[in-house]
Amino acid sequence: MIMAQYLSQSRIEDPVRLEPNEISFVRMRISEEEELVQSFDSRMDELRAQISELTLQKDAKLVEIASLRNVLAPVRRVPLEILTEIFELVLGNRQWRSDIVPHIFRLSSVCAAWRKAVHATPRLWSTLCISLEKVVLGPELIWVEDWIIRSQMVPLDLYLDFYFDKYDESRDVLSTQRGNQLLEYILTQFSHKVRSLNVMGHPSSFLPILHLSPSSSLLSLEEISLTTIDDDDDNDTIEDLVALLPAKVAVFLRASKLRQVKLNNASLLEFLALPAEQLTSLEVNEDEFEFDPVMFVDILSRCKQLVALQIYPPSDGFVGLSMRIPILLPTLTSLEVYNVYNAADNILRCITTPLLEQLHLCYRGTDLDSLVTDLTAFQQRSSTALSFLNLYISCSADHEVEIITEKLL
Numbered sequence: 001m002i003m004a005q006y007l008s009q010s011r012i013e014d015p016v017r018l019e020p021n022e023i024s025f026v027r028m029r030i031s032e033e034e035e036l037v038q039s040f041d042s043r044m045d046e047l048r049a050q051i052s053e054l055t056l057q058k059d060a061k062l063v064e065i066a067s068l069r070n071v072l073a074p075v076r077r078v079p080l081e082i083l084t085e086i087f088e089l090v091l092g093n094r095q096w097r098s099d100i101v102p103h104i105f106r107l108s109s110v111c112a113a114w115r116k117a118v119h120a121t122p123r124l125w126s127t128l129c130i131s132l133e134k135v136v137l138g139p140e141l142i143w144v145e146d147w148i149i150r151s152q153m154v155p156l157d158l159y160l161d162f163y164f165d166k167y168d169e170s171r172d173v174l175s176t177q178r179g180n181q182l183l184e185y186i187l188t189q190f191s192h193k194v195r196s197l198n199v200m201g202h203p204s205s206f207l208p209i210l211h212l213s214p215s216s217s218l219l220s221l222e223e224i225s226l227t228t229i230d231d232d233d234d235n236d237t238i239e240d241l242v243a244l245l246p247a248k249v250a251v252f253l254r255a256s257k258l259r260q261v262k263l264n265n266a267s268l269l270e271f272l273a274l275p276a277e278q279l280t281s282l283e284v285n286e287d288e289f290e291f292d293p294v295m296f297v298d299i300l301s302r303c304k305q306l307v308a309l310q311i312y313p314p315s316d317g318f319v320g321l322s323m324r325i326p327i328l329l330p331t332l333t334s335l336e337v338y339n340v341y342n343a344a345d346n347i348l349r350c351i352t353t354p355l356l357e358q359l360h361l362c363y364r365g366t367d368l369d370s371l372v373t374d375l376t377a378f379q380q381r382s383s384t385a386l387s388f389l390n391l392y393i394s395c396s397a398d399h400e401v402e403i404i405t406e407k408l409l
Contacts, residue, residue, distance in 0.1 A: 125150040155195030162201030184208035223260035276302035
């Protein structure tokens with residue numbers, strides 16, 4: 001009874017007094033229970049082993065199901081050319097497309113099939129856009145080499161933005177150096193593949209281009225766009241480049257396919273020798289810089305195949321433009337002239353364009369009579385019927401513009 005009393009209690013608070021036979025009984029019960037626990041452990045181990053085996057079998061079946069579903073997935077039936085067309089649409093329609101590098105790597109990381117498709121499509125690798133504000137360049141350029149090699153025989157469109165909106169000397173000096181190393185590496189190793197060369201940055205960013213050997217092979221180059229950024233940095237100016245280059249850089253003269261040139265600073269023409277005779281498009285899109293009009297007139301007079309011309313005359317004006325320095329542009333069909341401040345600046349005074357179809361003129365002067373005279377003489381000299389005329393006169397009332405338009409028409 002005493003033993004039963006102890007065993008029935010969940011909590012024993014009083015001293016326990018047992019007889020020898022009761023002690024033996026308790027010890028026997030403990031041994032029996034321990035044996036039961038051991039048997040439970042053994043059974044649990046067996047069950048765990050069975051669960052582990054079943055789990056492995058389940059996982060294998062899930063993999064098999066995924067593989068079967070993968071076979072049935074609609075994307076697996078999409079022809080390679082359609083898949084790559086989708087990739088190109090995803091990456092296209094962006095000016096400069098500075099995010100194309102991470103986008104390409106992201107597409108090629110989706111699965112093995114997509115990576116194979118991306119790597120096997122040279123057109124996807126034919127555009128390389130790098131902005132130093134968005135991409136941190138390391139000292140190794142192996143990935144750039146792999147990128148260009150994957151473009152195979154497709155010419156390369158190169159867009160490099162070396163400009164920093166917020167200057168941080170500790171970061172930007174190193175990044176600019178690596179940007180120049182990147183441009184130098186591409187132009188020395190793969191110059192024959194570059195179709196379009198677009199560079200934006202401080203004047204020193206163009207040194208890799210200017211230091212190219214005249215014998216460099218630019219067999220595929222069709223267009224260049226050079227945009228200089230002037231942050232009033234006395235240590236990095238166009239004048240510094242002119243001082244470094246006693247003679248004009250002739251590397252572009254051997255680019256037999258070069259047709260389009262876009263410059264935001266006409267001073268670049270002072271040290272860049274261009275194959276003017278073969279150009280079809282020329283843009284000089286900044287009026288804040290001074291440049292020699294005689295130099296510009298000399299280039300224009302040699303542009304006998306020019307189809308499109310866009311120009312901002314310098315803010316200080318051209319000097320002495322007249323019919324005494326005639327320029328014939330026999331193939332020009334589109335002419336855009338911005339920010340003409342007085343009649344003496346009007347380039348229409350000296351050019352003749354017999355095939356001109358579109359004329360855009362932005363006039364900010366007040367001598368409207370001279371403007372009408374110049375435009376009338378230009379039309380009569382060119383003997384062309386315009387299909388489009390956009391005349392913007394900022395210093396006149398609406399009724400004066402109407403009168404001028406009536407006279408011209």
